[in-house]
Amino acid sequence: MEKAREFLQLDKEAAQSVSRLTGSIRPPRVGFEFGFYNDFAVRGIRIDRVEPGFVSCSFRVPARLTDKSGNLATGAIANLVDEVGGSSVHILGTMKVSVDMSISFLGTAKLDDELEIRSKVLGQKGSYCGTIVLIRNKATGELIAEGRHSLFGNQSSKL
Numbered sequence: 001m002e003k004a005r006e007f008l009q010l011d012k013e014a015a016q017s018v019s020r021l022t023g024s025i026r027p028p029r030v031g032f033e034f035g036f037y038n039d040f041a042v043r044g045i046r047i048d049r050v051e052p053g054f055v056s057c058s059f060r061v062p063a064r065l066t067d068k069s070g071n072l073a074t075g076a077i078a079n080l081v082d083e084v085g086g087s088s089v090h091i092l093g094t095m096k097v098s099v100d101m102s103i104s105f106l107g108t109a110k111l112d113d114e115l116e117i118r119s120k121v122l123g124q125k126g127s128y129c130g131t132i133v134l135i136r137n138k139a140t141g142e143l144i145a146e147g148r149h150s151l152f153g154n155q156s157s158k159l
Contacts, residue, residue, distance in 0.1 A: 053121035081147030088119040096153035
């Protein structure tokens with residue numbers, strides 16, 4: 001137990017980062033549309049193009065989503081795959097939930113890199129839908145990540 005406690009202990013720099021977060025994040029309130037998730041994870045995604053089954057977005061890597069090495073954190077990449085992949089399905093008029101994601105991390109994105117994120121619906125069978133999400137560095141064209149995202153939602157009853 002002591003080793004686990006030691007491992008989870010924050011160094012001075014990390015503790016300062018956490019203390020800056022607590023003042024800037026507002027709790028969700030009735031009638032207030034933004035909460036922690038919107039303020040922290042999805043703020044800054046800009047929609048460039050939307051078509052049935054296709055979404056293209058831009059995103060500049062913010063400091064709040066980088067790891068200790070200054071790279072866009074893998075969890076932030078997974079979140080982008082989930083959000084943008086789910087958006088391309090939602091545009092088809094159905095709300096679904098994520099059931100599976102697989103992500104190939106092929107490169108790194110640094111602080112302030114401009115990313116291009118494209119999602120396309122690969123197919124749909126009944127209530128099951130699959131998407132592909134590509135995340136590229138806009139300036140260099142380097143592929144940062146490729147995500148496959150599966151979603152499922154209730155279909156209407158046949159009764």
